[in-house]
Amino acid sequence: MSTVWVVSAVLAWAVIALLVAVVLALLRQTAELRLRLDELDGGDVLDVPEWDAEEGDPVPTATVRLLPGSAPADGDRVLELGGERDTGTLLVFHAPGCAGCVGVEEDLETLRDEGSPVRLVSVVVLREDDAAAHLRRRPLHGIPAVSIDVLPRELRRATTPSALGISPDGIVAAIDRPDGIERLRAIALRTAATHDVAAP
Secondary structure: OHHHHHHHHHHHHHHHHHHHHHHHHHHHHHHHHHHHHHHHHOOOOOOOOOOOOOOOOEOOOEEEEOOOOOOOEOOEOEEEEOOOOOOOEEEEEEOOOOHHHOOHHHHHHHHHHHOOOOEEEEEEOOOHHHHHHHHHHOOOOOOOEEEHHHOOHHHOOOOOOEEEEEOOOOEEEEEEOOOOHHHHHHHHHHHHOOOOOOOO
16 A cells, blocks of 8 residues: 555656656747747837828927937937937837838838938837847948837827938927838928928
């Protein structure tokens, strides 16, 4: 009788150990799968609120840091937004893994090569570390890049792809969806125009 109990106890513990090993293996595989998916899509997309401002609204001044490896903005490692500038600024929001964003980076480079009438800025809709990793995988030469995480909340867009143009006098000149090079050119031209500051 005691031998049966000993064998039963040993078998029970063996089954428990086997189940624990299976659970740990599944957890490890899940973690590895998550890392591989993050490599494909760049990480978690931020949950940001939609901004309800309209074209013609003044943009608050802000200084935001560029991503490591980004092209400089006006020779600096930070990007100045809002206020009066020599040229307009076009923020183009995109994210890895976003079906509508396919080709956005190529369109930015094409517009840069054509001689954009405004300063082009790539806004990667990922947290800063993930955005920097994406930029290492897909560099944008000659185009400053920032993470949406460092933008003031009122400048963040909730959808991708999207574009927010700031005129040279610091006014929202365009809120649009860049769904091709022609549309991006048109948004850039609207951004380049000077606007009257909206009344308070």
